[in-house]
Amino acid sequence: MISLDIDKPRAGARVVVAMSGGVDSAVTAALVAEAGYDAVGVTLQLYDDGAASARKGACCAGQDIYDARRVADALGIPHYVLDYRTRFRESVMEPFAEAYVAGETPIPCVACNRTVKFRDLLGLARDLGADALATGHYVRRLPGPDGPELHRAVDADRDQSYFLFATSRDQLDYLRFPLGGMTKDAVRREAERRALPVAAKPDSQDICFVPNGGYARAVERLRPGAAEPGDIVDLDGRRLGGHDGTIAFTVGQRRGLKVGGTGEPLYVIRTEPEARRVVVGPRAALARSEIALGGLNWLAGAEPPCRPTPVQARIRSARPPAPATLHASADGTATVALDTPEHGVAPGQACVLYDGERVLGGGWIRRAVRP
Amino acid sequence: MSARVYLDYNASAPVWPEAADAVDEAMRAGANASSIHAPGRAARARIEDARESVARLVGADPAGIVFTGGGTEANNQAIRCSGAERVLVSAIEHESVLSADEKAEILPVDPEGVVDPEALDRALAGDARSALVAVMLANNETGVIQPVARVAEIARRRGARVHCDAVQAAGKIPVDAASLGADSYALSAHKIGGPQGVGALVLRDPDAAGRLIHGGGQERGRRAGTENVAGVVGFGRAAGIVGERLEEFARLSALRDAMEAELHAVDPEAWTVGDRAPRLPNTSMTVMPGCESAAQVIAMDLDGIAVSAGSACSSGRIRLPYVLEAMGVDEAAAMCALRVSLGWWTTPDEIDRFVASWADLRRRTARRVA
Numbered sequence A: 001m002i003s004l005d006i007d008k009p010r011a012g013a014r015v016v017v018a019m020s021g022g023v024d025s026a027v028t029a030a031l032v033a034e035a036g037y038d039a040v041g042v043t044l045q046l047y048d049d050g051a052a053s054a055r056k057g058a059c060c061a062g063q064d065i066y067d068a069r070r071v072a073d074a075l076g077i078p079h080y081v082l083d084y085r086t087r088f089r090e091s092v093m094e095p096f097a098e099a100y101v102a103g104e105t106p107i108p109c110v111a112c113n114r115t116v117k118f119r120d121l122l123g124l125a126r127d128l129g130a131d132a133l134a135t136g137h138y139v140r141r142l143p144g145p146d147g148p149e150l151h152r153a154v155d156a157d158r159d160q161s162y163f164l165f166a167t168s169r170d171q172l173d174y175l176r177f178p179l180g181g182m183t184k185d186a187v188r189r190e191a192e193r194r195a196l197p198v199a200a201k202p203d204s205q206d207i208c209f210v211p212n213g214g215y216a217r218a219v220e221r222l223r224p225g226a227a228e229p230g231d232i233v234d235l236d237g238r239r240l241g242g243h244d245g246t247i248a249f250t251v252g253q254r255r256g257l258k259v260g261g262t263g264e265p266l267y268v269i270r271t272e273p274e275a276r277r278v279v280v281g282p283r284a285a286l287a288r289s290e291i292a293l294g295g296l297n298w299l300a301g302a303e304p305p306c307r308p309t310p311v312q313a314r315i316r317s318a319r320p321p322a323p324a325t326l327h328a329s330a331d332g333t334a335t336v337a338l339d340t341p342e343h344g345v346a347p348g349q350a351c352v353l354y355d356g357e358r359v360l361g362g363g364w365i366r367r368a369v370r371p
Numbered sequence B: 001m002s003a004r005v006y007l008d009y010n011a012s013a014p015v016w017p018e019a020a021d022a023v024d025e026a027m028r029a030g031a032n033a034s035s036i037h038a039p040g041r042a043a044r045a046r047i048e049d050a051r052e053s054v055a056r057l058v059g060a061d062p063a064g065i066v067f068t069g070g071g072t073e074a075n076n077q078a079i080r081c082s083g084a085e086r087v088l089v090s091a092i093e094h095e096s097v098l099s100a101d102e103k104a105e106i107l108p109v110d111p112e113g114v115v116d117p118e119a120l121d122r123a124l125a126g127d128a129r130s131a132l133v134a135v136m137l138a139n140n141e142t143g144v145i146q147p148v149a150r151v152a153e154i155a156r157r158r159g160a161r162v163h164c165d166a167v168q169a170a171g172k173i174p175v176d177a178a179s180l181g182a183d184s185y186a187l188s189a190h191k192i193g194g195p196q197g198v199g200a201l202v203l204r205d206p207d208a209a210g211r212l213i214h215g216g217g218q219e220r221g222r223r224a225g226t227e228n229v230a231g232v233v234g235f236g237r238a239a240g241i242v243g244e245r246l247e248e249f250a251r252l253s254a255l256r257d258a259m260e261a262e263l264h265a266v267d268p269e270a271w272t273v274g275d276r277a278p279r280l281p282n283t284s285m286t287v288m289p290g291c292e293s294a295a296q297v298i299a300m301d302l303d304g305i306a307v308s309a310g311s312a313c314s315s316g317r318i319r320l321p322y323v324l325e326a327m328g329v330d331e332a333a334a335m336c337a338l339r340v341s342l343g344w345w346t347t348p349d350e351i352d353r354f355v356a357s358w359a360d361l362r363r364r365t366a367r368r369v370a
Helices: A023-034 A050-054 A063-075 A085-101 A108-127 A169-174 A184-193 A215-222 B017-029 B038-057 B071-080 B117-124 B148-157 B229-243 B246-250 B252-266 B293-302 B322-326 B348-369
Strands: A014-018 A038-045 A079-083 A132-134 A139-142 A149-152 A230-233 A239-243 A267-272 A277-281 A288-298 A309-314 A322-328 A334-342 A350-355 A358-369 B065-068 B086-090 B105-107 B131-134 B161-165 B184-188 B199-203 B283-287 B337-341
Touching: A014 A023, A014 A108, A023 A038, A023 A063, A023 A132, A023 A184, A038 A063, A038 A108, A038 B293, A063 A079, A079 B293, A085 A108, A085 A215, A108 A132, A108 A169, A108 B293, A108 B348, A309 A334, B017 B038, B017 B229, B038 B065, B038 B199, B038 B229, B065 B071, B071 B131, B071 B161, B071 B184, B071 B199, B086 B117, B105 B117, B117 B131, B117 B148, B131 B148, B148 B161, B229 B246, B246 B252, B252 B283, B252 B348, B293 B337, B293 B348
Parallel strands: A014 A038, A014 A132, A038 A079, A230 A277, B086 B105, B086 B131, B131 B161, B161 B184
Antiparallel strands: A139 A149, A149 A358, A230 A239, A267 A277, A288 A334, A288 A358, A309 A322, A309 A350, A322 A334, A350 A358, B065 B199, B184 B199, B283 B337
16 A cells, blocks of 8 residues: 555545546556545546547547546546646647747647646645645655655656656645556556556557647647748758758657768758758767756755756656766756767757756756857 | 535436436336327326426416427427527527527627627617527526516517527526517426426427427427436426425525625625626525636535536536626636525525535635735
């Protein structure tokens, strides 16, 4: 039986569980409820999914909401659906499109966690008199001498700490992640053991509101006309070919560059949306050893350290943390000096800073400085 | 937790035990009301008794009562089968009216939520097309009573027909179909403590109905399908009961008004929608500024109190409050409205529990906002 570190008798401790309709949050809800807490399931409707949006004025929920409700029914806990479509559009989808159009590679999941989930839903949980908000994220919240700390999940393949770096200390204090110490296989087994209706449901992939990874099309829908054709040029500005819009390209990308003739494989080095140009070059041109960060969020103490600090920096969700030195400023900006250059540093992505398993904080990648 | 407090009568009223018994009895008696044999004739007699009872509740001719599968179907039939070239509906109609004709013209309401008859007059003037006007008798969310008699008078002068959704009003306030003057009315059984899934279309001219459901010749050819004998019988019994209790229901307004005064005392910023207009005695829609409806409904539910954020949709999701938008309530306030609807079983003690829960939530959220 799990313990959520709430200073209250369990029966009197209300815990709101964010239920997406997937297996992870279903097991989260089961663990919270079975541990004797006053579990309350909440599912957010974030956008119109296909079936619902096809009909004008449709007032129906998609499969995920249905699944979440059936799980809550099976667990015997109250369950509510909140219409967060407007908030999600304003806080996540619009900024996502905005950033893409500006030539960045945004991570909407981070924006969603820190706004829709940990600001709005968390606020609702407080309104409901709840003592904590539990989610199915694979990340650990561990007690430390200066309050709760954020640590990577035990299951390294599932670790979501990269997407949670922007969580504030106040939010972290209120949050619980019961799955952080479990492997995905163990979570599936827990779902099967309880015969939860979603036990066999496949994992969700990628960004929830972008079906099948079609980022460019998603941005097109949000910003009609954003995709304007332009040139693909090399580092010296020579035209190598054409493209149908810079939004289809991100830094480090190799596929989809319809330029031939050069012997060496070419990568997207940067996009220049105003000039409608995609600049390509050899892999070596991607190397960055210094990364400028904005919007630094610091979880290990009240303020980021004022002197250079050794850290491990993760510049993409799929990259392992790499040794680096953090130089933080008081104004929320920072520079991260990498011991070894990285090759996929994309503006708009997060640079998350670790000390071993612990998440120290992180910031948004602004511009990369050549070595 | 002590017994649950049910303050959502406008969504569905608790069934009268006598109505449930009548349903049970009719269902066990069985038979098809169209059959010639004795059990069939007994079922037919039950339906006709119920028809008279429902007719009595709204001062209508039993011949004009067409039993339907609910209020939504009655509204749909009245509008979709009217044959009118134009349909005009008030902005605060129930979705079963608003959605019945996508091209319907919308009639505005004033800030108290009352439809403007003069706007109707202007809309009808100088247009030779045949028109159907749909205005509800009482709004489901605010309880505000609409000037249906005046609407009918204007419509008649302009040669238009009138359909009136009386689902929320019937059984709660005296309804006299003849003096109101509409051509048709919609009723629903479960809003008055009858079973769900049965309603009625009430016709001034018994032969004036177009067909929505096609098939057999039941309901004098106006609604096909084997009669829902048990449902109809339960409807009839509930109609009889609430018809005898109109004065008792009227007294709910004192309880409702006292409740509103307490809420306003807890939070002087709180205000009640449409409270300067005539309202149903049981309905209250109050805004708790800065606290969204969803949070209110959930918090109350977790305290064992059943209330609503306006009309619920089928998935239970909470929708945008279009009724309040139509009244010109600003969106921030509209998102923070809670509907409380009292009924025949409501006690002062239940209202006290609701007020206490509301005040608790107000304290919690005020702290968060501050």
